Amino acid sequence: MKRFGLMLALVASACVAQRAAAVELLTNGNFEAALVETIDGWNLAEYRTADPNIAVNSAAIVGFANNPGGTAGEFGLWLRSFVGNPTDGLADAVLTQTVAAAAGETYTFSGEASFEQNHAAGVPFLDLLSPFGEVASPTQATFRLEFLGAGGAVLGSASQNVADDVFNGFGYSAVTPIVAVAPAGTVSARVVAEETGMAINIDPGQSAFYDNFSLKAASNPTSELLTNGNLNTPITQSVVGFEFVEAPSGTDTLALAGFANDPATGGAQGVWIRGFVAGDGTVKTSVPATPGAEYSFKASTRWEANYTGGLPETGTETMLELAFLDSSDSVLGSPVTLDLRTVQMNDGEWRNHELLGTAPAGAVSVRVSGIVTGLQVGTGGGLSAFFDDFSLMTTAVALNPGDFNGDGKVDNGDLNLLLGNWGANTVPGAWINGFAAPVDNAELNALLGNWGFGVGVAVPEPASLLLMAAAGLVSVRRRR
Structure with a gap:
């Protein structure tokens, strides 16, 4: 038996909604997990030479690595040898593709x-003058063709030292093609383009680039066996949690990148906005939201001297x-934004920012983003900008009984929601808190018992409630 007593005078509660402890909602907000x-x-595959379990950003598919250069929408592989250093160790980057192959067939791999x-x-x-000093270079660039058996074991291979054909500072050259016959038991062929033991040397110009790979069988020399051999199909990128x-x-x-990390907060890497590439970029993530909860989004940013932003x-x-x-991923109302031009300068200094917002009724998720639009290729040195240490915290409001619309108050908005859905068995879209089918006297009990909560001033008793009282809606059994 559920009973209620109709209050003859309703006085606003002076109470403030209880708040839970602040909770970090983002996964990998410091961007330490690998791209x-x-x-x-x-x-x-990109990793430290001494430990393949340690990820490192040693290579990337980029437009300026394409051959021929200056071709819009086409790409090549950029090998970032300068990420290998005495502190963190050398680095490897290994690009591979495996295709079906037949024993006895002759294959040619080129690039x-x-x-x-x-x-x-x-x-x-x-x-x-390099960080390693004058030591023998540990960096090896290799193209390789491997033949694999049914279990994936390498049955035979042939390789080519890229440095035999390519000379520093002379641009793209064809690497001597690898020609090999697949041994007995071969079911697939794997092509490998790698650089191992990558080490920083001196500026300027420490990178290498690969492009335009091909694998063909002698029995059908006009048929290309590789998918996307020219690396021009657009890539997709993901970071854990983003x-x-x-x-x-x-x-x-x-x-x-490691140099995108804010050293004041620890860690090893952050998000690099590459100011020598034209275009737009967004790093973003969404997590579930609670209507009425307050959210704090924090981030750190740094701009170099000639960053066009x-x-x-x-x-x-x-x-x-x-x-x-909302539930369809449409933005509710206007997002909270911070134009970083109003708070950031091109001085190479890290700055911390905070955006605050309260989730409205109907909110299903909250999204945080770092956005750059209209990025232009700058001139001079220091063209980049950086994001790091994203954090999304919430101090969730413990919604009071009777606060059906989740706005932190028990008032006429909740009464209208109750009366408009009296007897309903399905939850209305605006009903955030305390729904149990059917809507009846149990919900009315909650409303009456907390009338005026969170309003801050006395709330007149609604005529609707008086009519209900006159009708004898007191001590009524609720049917479930």
């Missing part, structure tokens, strides 16, 4: 490569955004 790039047809003037794979010794969105697709406006003559915009979404 995963999905390249159509290929697998790209192109380019070394910049101080690339470590193209010199016998690192420079005396999504990278780039426009045009595959422009690589965003990447993870801080130059008044450019159209580059860099923003942080906090948005609340």
Whole structure:
């Protein structure tokens, strides 16, 4: 038996809604987990030479690595040898693709490569002024063709040292094709384009580039066996807990990098806005939201001297955004935004920011984003910007009984919701808190018992309630 007594005078409660302890909602908000790039047809593995379990951003698919250069919408593989250093260790980058093959068939694997003037794979010794000093270069660039058995074991292989054909500072060259016969038991062939023991040397020009791979069988020399051999199919990128969105697709406006990390907060990497690539980029994530809860989105940012987002003559915009979404992922109301041009300067200093917002009725999720639009290719040195240490905290309001619409108050809004849905067996879209089918005297009990909660001033007794009282809606059994 559920009973209620009608209050003859309703006085606003002076109570404040109880709040839960603040909770971190983001996964990998410090961006320490590795960036995963999905390249159509290929697998790209990046790790520290001494421990393959330690991920590192040693390679990327980018437009400026394409051969021929300057071709919009086409890409190549950028090998970032400078990520290998005495503190963290050397690095490897291994690009592979496996296709069906037949024993006895002759296969030809070819590709192109380019070394910049101080690339470590193209010199016998690192420079005396390099962080390693004048030591034998540990960096090896290799193309390889492997033949695999049914269990994946390598039955035979042939390789080519890329440095035999490519010279530092002379641009792209064709690497001597690898020609090999598949041994007995072969069921597949794997092509490998790798650089191992990658080490920092001296500036300028420490990178290498690969592009335009091909694998053909002698019995059908006009048929290409590789998928996306020219690496021009746009890539997709993901970071644990986050999504990278780039426009045009595959422009690589965003990447993870060690030098993008805010050293004041620890960690090893952050998000790099690559100011020498034109386009748009967004790093974002969404988590479930509670209507009525308050959210705090924090982030750190840094701009280098010539980042176009801080130059008044450019159209580059860099923003942080906090948005609340409904069940169809549509933004409710206006998102909370911060135009970083109002708070950030091109001085190389890290700055911390905070956006605050309250989830409205109907909110299903909350999205945080770091956004750059209209990114232009700058001039001079120091063209980049950086995001790091995203945090989303909530101090959830403990909704009071009778606060059906979840706005933190028990007032006429809740009464109208109750009366408009009296007897309902399905939850209305605006009903956030305390629904149990059917809507009847139990909900009315909750409303009367907490009338005026959170309003802060006396709330007149609604005429509707008086009519109910006159009708004798007191001590009524609720049917379930």
